[in-house]
Amino acid sequence: MTMKHGKLIAGIIGLVLGIVIAFFLPIPHGLTHAAMVVLATLVTANIFWIFNVIPSFATGLLMLSTWVVLQAVPFEDSFAIFSTTTMWIIIGGLALGAAATKTGLITRIAYKIMSYFPANFKGQSLALFISGTIIAPMIPSAHPKAAMSTPIAKGISDALGYKPKSAASSGLFLAAMWGFFVTEGSFLSATAQNYAFKGLLPAKYQAVLSWGNWFLMMIPWTIIILVAGYFLLSFLFKPKDDTPVSREFINEQLKALGPMSKNEKITAISIIAAIIMWILESTINIPSAVTALVWVSILVAAKVLTAEDFKTRMSWSTIIFIGTVMALGNVMQTVGLTNWLRDVLKPVIGPIIGNIWVAVIVLPIIIYLIKFVVVSLISTGTLVTLALLPFVTQMGFSPALIVIIVTTSVNVWLLSYMNAPFLTGSAAVQDGMASRVSLAKSSIGYMAINIIGLLVCVPVWHLMGIA
Known part of the structure; x- marks a missing residue:
């Protein structure tokens, strides 16, 4: 199967799942049709992002536009992030x-x-x-x-x-x-x-x-x-x-x-x-x-x-993509998805976010595992952050620390496809400097050092009153 066919199949699966979630699944208690539309587009968008079905920024714009077309979220709220x-x-x-x-x-x-x-x-x-x-x-x-x-x-x-x-x-x-x-x-x-x-x-x-x-x-x-x-x-x-x-x-x-x-x-x-x-x-x-x-x-x-x-010299596609990703946080809260996800995920995530010492060990490991599936650094970070947003009021530390943990932990390069900037760096020297084994060894080292570094930060965060 060619890469083109793989993208086409992934795209069809993503669209079908989105349609089923938005229009055919029973609406769970505590959610509205608007919330189901946002949830459906989030599922579809992530499949598109993971398999690079179309350019990431175009997927993001389609997601925001779908909210408006299906009258789930007003235009002013869907695209509000671009004026921030x-x-x-x-x-x-x-x-x-x-x-x-x-x-x-x-x-x-x-x-x-x-x-x-x-x-x-x-x-x-x-x-x-x-x-x-x-x-x-x-x-x-x-x-x-x-x-x-x-x-x-x-x-x-x-x-x-x-x-x-x-x-x-x-x-x-x-x-x-x-x-x-x-x-x-x-x-x-x-x-x-x-x-x-x-x-x-x-x-x-x-x-x-x-x-x-x-x-x-x-x-x-x-x-x-x-x-x-x-x-x-x-x-x-x-x-x-x-x-x-x-x-x-x-x-x-x-x-x-x-x-x-x-x-x-x-x-x-x-x-x-x-x-x-x-x-x-x-x-x-x-x-x-x-x-x-x-x-x-x-x-x-x-x-x-x-x-x-x-x-x-400006990557406008990247800027647009980041804007569409950032829109998710406010919109999920507006349509009630945040509270619903909190109830669904509480048994799993509750113990992790109750203690900062546990969080800086367990969350990076979870992110490392997610990177085997979700290639994009920003998509991985977005997924993890969105999953944790419903718990901001229950965290035993400032939710700002989630961003710190996420941003340091998405940067792994154990396998070549996991890290696009590493691919860029390798392409700039015609893949003529680093062996695959050396990349893997250094990535494992970084993954351990990252957790140690975050642990060492905890006392400082305590002194700053955020942990």
Whole structure:
């Protein structure tokens, strides 16, 4: 059976299930026909997303439109999310990231950091960890960071004389992905999916997840992820002879970039200013979305970004997809699905969400298992978050912590299909750096380290009054 036929069959099954749920199943006690329509479209949409029947954003738009056509939810409620601050900070953040990539600022930062470290496996893998962590909050999109960082790692690997898909080559690939991608859990602005998961929460819980709070909440996790991750990759992949060689490759790359351009300087100032204003959001009383849009406007006025850049450098399909996913949280509550799901799932989920120590161990394991079936990172996170939303009033900790646990736990790459950004990073180097075995080993290591990192965070969360 071809992939095309598989998608067609999945699509038919999804549509049939949706029709049966919406129009033929008896309406359970406590639900309305509107709730059944929303439940039906959610089932259909997830089948479409899992099997990529049509582009994800198109599935999302069809879901919202179906609510309106079947008169389950008014248009104003179905599409209300597109006028929220969360959507606009995603747009603004992606635009700032596009400027950083376009001007070469991100590449310059990466190579500059690498020039300070020994030109061997341990030195350059550490440099990739550090440069990636510094760059992570500047670009809220995983795929551009993956596509940019792995060719840098390949250049270093070639300069150090490592054979393709050798242990050392695999290690440098993973160091790039670890630094630039895995550390997205450390910063709210490091990926648009963080904003999407945050946007699923009721407004009063979203307020806990400001840029500064997120950063403070994740400091212990970040330290554990970086330190333990560095030693994990060194243990698994460091070559026997790790003698430093010439830094010629890195110096050549820096020389080719030339002096810092005016546009790079303007972009650097804009991003630094935006991050500072995000940290001080509650003090200066300027919403994060407004901050992002102001600095994007300045970049456009300074001609760093053009109208064409907004067409070609912004992933509008991703933005629309995230918006449609975020709409689910409010709509499920409006039609009564949230309360109904709480009653249905309480025997299973109740014991998990009653204690934060149990939650940070059990929830990641559940998410790891779900990833074998649901490929999309954001779809997995959305499913888990939506399943837990009915229990927000019964949690023994702030529901904001669910977003933290979800966003760190969806990033697994045990099997190649589980993680699209890893596929992007691999494609950027023609699948010529990391072996499948190395990916699996490092993913198992990350899965364990992630849980340890979350456990170490719990005392800090207690001190902050959220656990």
